[in-house]
Amino acid sequence: MLRIIPQSVHKIAKEQLDIQAISIAETLSKAGFETYLVGGCIRDLLLGKAPKDFDIATSAHPEQVKSQFKRCRLIGRRFRLAHVRNGKEVIEVATFRANPAKQPLNSKDTRQGADPNEADGHQVSENGLLIRDNCYGSVEEDVMRRDLTINALYLNVTTMDIHDYINAIPDINAHAIRVIGDPEIRFREDPVRTLRVIRFKAKLKGFRVNDATQNALQRALPLLSEVSPARRFEELLKFFLTGHAQSSFQHLIDFNALHYLLPVTAKYLETANSKALYDQALINTDDRIAINKHVTPAFLMAVFLWPTIRELKIGYMNKQNIPSFIALQKAVTEIIEKQNLVTSIPKRFALAMREIWELQERLPSCSLKRCEAIVQQRRFRAGYDFLLLREECGEIKPGLGDWWTEYQVATIRKKKELISTRQKNKRKQRVEKK
Ligand code: ATP
Ligand code: MG
Numbered sequence: 310m311l312r313i314i315p316q317s318v319h320k321i322a323k324e325q326l327d328i329q330a331i332s333i334a335e336t337l338s339k340a341g342f343e344t345y346l347v348g349g350c351i352r353d354l355l356l357g358k359a360p361k362d363f364d365i366a367t368s369a370h371p372e373q374v375k376s377q378f379k380r381c382r383l384i385g386r387r388f389r390l391a392h393v394r395n396g397k398e399v400i401e402v403a404t405f406r407a408n409p410a411k412q413p414l415n416s417k418d419t420r421q422g423a424d425p426n427e428a429d430g431h432q433v434s435e436n437g438l439l440i441r442d443n444c445y446g447s448v449e450e451d452v453m454r455r456d457l458t459i460n461a462l463y464l465n466v467t468t469m470d471i472h473d474y475i476n477a478i479p480d481i482n483a484h485a486i487r488v489i490g491d492p493e494i495r496f497r498e499d500p501v502r503t504l505r506v507i508r509f510k511a512k513l514k515g516f517r518v519n520d521a522t523q524n525a526l527q528r529a530l531p532l533l534s535e536v537s538p539a540r541r542f543e544e545l546l547k548f549f550l551t552g553h554a555q556s557s558f559q560h561l562i563d564f565n566a567l568h569y570l571l572p573v574t575a576k577y578l579e580t581a582n583s584k585a586l587y588d589q590a591l592i593n594t595d596d597r598i599a600i601n602k603h604v605t606p607a608f609l610m611a612v613f614l615w616p617t618i619r620e621l622k623i624g625y626m627n628k629q630n631i632p633s634f635i636a637l638q639k640a641v642t643e644i645i646e647k648q649n650l651v652t653s654i655p656k657r658f659a660l661a662m663r664e665i666w667e668l669q670e671r672l673p674s675c676s677l678k679r680c681e682a683i684v685q686q687r688r689f690r691a692g693y694d695f696l697l698l699r700e701e702c703g704e705i706k707p708g709l710g711d712w713w714t715e716y717q718v719a720t721i722r723k724k725k726e727l728i729s730t731r732q733k734n735k736r737k738q739r740v741e742k743k
Contacts, residue, residue: 314478316469321354323469329395330363333402334466336377342369343448345463347403351471352459355481356513361551365402366463370445374402389443406454407446437497438535449474456495456502457509458487484516492522496529500536503529504544504566511560512553526564533569542652545570549609552598555591572651573644574613577620585702586612593698607661608691610654612698614644618666619704634670641666661688668692669699672709675732677725684717693717 316322323331330346337344344367350360367374374391375381381393391402432441442454448463452474455461459481463472471478480487486509488495488502496502503526510518518526533541548557548570561567568575578584590612597604621640626633645659654662664686671683672692683689697710716727 310474312473312476312478314471314473319355319471321351321464321469321471323466325354326350326464326466327360327363327398327400329398330365330400331466332395333378333393333400334365334367337365337367337369337374337402338467340369340373340377342367342373343405344368345448345465345472347463348455348460351462351464352481355462355478363400365400366405366448366451367402368405368448369402370404374404387439387441404445405448405451406442407444407450408453433498436535437494438500438532439498442499448472453489455489456499456505458485458489459509461489484513485519486510486513486516486522487519488522488525492525493529496525497532500529500532501540501544503533504548504570507560507564507566508544508548508557511548511557512551514556530564530566530569533566538649538651538653541570542654545652546606549591549594550598550604550606552595554594554598554609555588558587558591570652571613571648573617573648577617581616583702586616586698586704589702590698605658605661605691607658608665608695610648610658611662611665611691611695614648614662615666615695618644634667637666637670661691664688665692665695669696672696672713675728675735677728680716680724680728 326346327350330350334344334346344365346363347366348364350363353360369377371383371389371391374393375383378391378393380395381391383389383391388403390404392399393402394400430441431444432439434440452461452463458475458477460477461475462477463474464470465472475489486506488506506518506522506526510516548554548561558567561570562575562578567578574587590609594604594609618637618640621643622633622636625631625636625639629636631639641663645654645662648654665688668683668686668688669692671679674680674683686692693710693713696713699705700707700710712727712731716724719727
């Protein structure tokens with residue numbers, strides 16, 4: 310039953326909405342399409358949080374959305390939507406979806422509402438996985454296609470009314486995370502919804518997953534192996550780059566879901582006696598995001614895989630008697646390949662990760678020429694931060710980090726002094742070892 314909540318009750322002011330999103334919604338409404346702000350933005354505003362983004366749902370089909378805006382791109386095959394760009398910002402505009410038809414594998418949906426374009430319509434695999442979710446419908450149908458009740462509120466920017474079709478507001482007030490419909494079917498249609506439940510549990514502190522959702526979730530987790538590595542990488546970033554990385558990591562462990570995203574890390578944790586490196590890196594990440602500082606996915610991925618790479622490297626050095634740098638490269642290639650089977654890491658990130666790890670071998674260098682080359686390296690800052698992190702969590706003893714902190718701002722005379730002191734210390738250490 311539709312409940313309309315007027316602005317005088319929900320109290321979200323128009324000024325709290327994104328200007329670009331309002332302008333896009335108004336353009337579509339004026340062109341005769343039913344249009345709302347939808348999803349996380351309404352949920353977060355009702356909870357007094359700043360929305361991560363503003364999503365739009367409309368009766369306009371993707372091509373019709375495209376025809377309304379100069380800078381609009383249609384993306385996605387599985388779930389087609391429009392990206393409308395305004396300045397730097399990109400707003401996602403999704404067409405109302407209809408309920409899935411029971412279509413056999415690879416058949417095309419010819420029902421009314423199915424997009425006639427090649428990539429579209431509904432396609433469901435034999436085990437219920439939605440391969441295409443591009444059959445369009447009404448707003449009433451769209452509600453039922455959303456993942457969670459708390460993500461299924463619609464705001465009309467003209468009247469500022471909120472439309473609640475499925476008791477979403479009571480769930481928000483009760484801090485309940487509940488899948489819409491039969492959780493087992495909804496997880497089978499799209500196993501990524503399991504990760505979304507875990508992510509919202511981590512993000513919305515104090516929220517509880519309702520029992521039916523929780524039970525189905527545990528059974529559905531293995532279905533994540535059907536999700537493409539590219540999509541799993543996208544989901545991984547949402548866990549760790551949206552300001553609640555530390556809580557997300559803990560929730561992935563608690564829900565027994567970490568190995569579907571970070572198998573190497575999960576395996577390491579089975580026997581590790583400390584997860585200080587991860588915790589410290591995730592705390593730093595959340596702190597940086599809180600003050601709008603840039604965070605690179607490569608740094609975080611480098612952290613997640615590092616303890617295993619380090620162990621493997623030492624193993625190769627001992628067993629095969631090869632130099633440290635060669636052993637590192639061997640370990641890196643092996644572990645990146647392993648991780649790529651689960652979440653495909655884009656090449657530019659994989660390259661950056663490799664450079665960060667290789668810098669850990671180079672930073673102990675003791676010649677002026679080498680140190681100067683290291684500071685000039687594109688990835689120096691990340692490699693240096695990585696070194697500080699390793700010292701901070703006790704993996705290596707402190708000293709080198711401070712040395713580099715001093716070196717970076719030193720005059721050439723001071724640099725020579727710093728290097729000579731380091732060389733002397735190294736010699737001393739060697740003598741002591743003998
Ligand atoms: P946030 O942006 O804060 O992460 P959100 O709820 O807005 O949270 P988005 O990924 O931006 O999440 O998606 C927007 C909306 O689209 C969601 O609120 C939900 O209604 C719907 N949605 C997203 N992914 C799915 C999915 N896999 N299945 C069903 N509905 C989904
Ligand atoms: Mg959103």
